[in-house]
Amino acid sequence: EVQLVESGGGLVEPGGSLRLSCAASGFTFRNTWMSWVRQAPGKGLEWVGRIKSKTVGGTTDYAAPVKGRFTISRDDSKNTLYLQMNSLKSEDTAVYYCTTTTNTVTTWSWGQGTLVTVSS
């Protein structure tokens, strides 16, 4: 069974940084593309970014609102996905979900999410 467990959320001041982690199990992590999706309180889903498997280069893509501020990385030896968030803004406040992804399907499996609150 696919399991994705996010951690690292919390309260951070505007301009601050935070790193989210996602522990993966139940599938071959190193061969799987991964995405982060967020949902602001009471709002819809927003795709944040993805990282391909290292077998196809491990490249990353980002949504325009986070490009240059957020970085996705992976440690295949630890079956863990990361989201480094810098220069945080109030509009980054959201539940952040770790998901599996493919080139043709936005997301397959989802974690339970972790809440990030950007506020002074």
Next chain:
Amino acid sequence: QSALTQPPSASGSPGQSVTISCTGTSSDVGGYNYVSWYQQHPGKAPKLMIYEVTKRPSGVPDRFSGSKSGNTASLTVSGLQAEDEADYYCSSYVGSNTPYVFGPGTKVTVL
């Protein structure tokens, strides 16, 4: 960044059918057969219900079906049940650099 449109709400009585539309452009919905649909109950993570326009993941009831015509994709829920009351989001592949976009969501109410 392309945008998809969905009706904010839809409703139906138990046993009836409800269809939700997801309209994009030839650069996203119309250009690829890569539309997905997600169901989200309050306080829960979303769940994949339909992928690649018409395909159902294992475990999703066949009451859920997807289709596409031109730049508009649709999700139909037949034989509505109380547990189908949820928010539904469409998503489409839009190209290599920013590959995915979600629609704004549709709240389905079972009357």
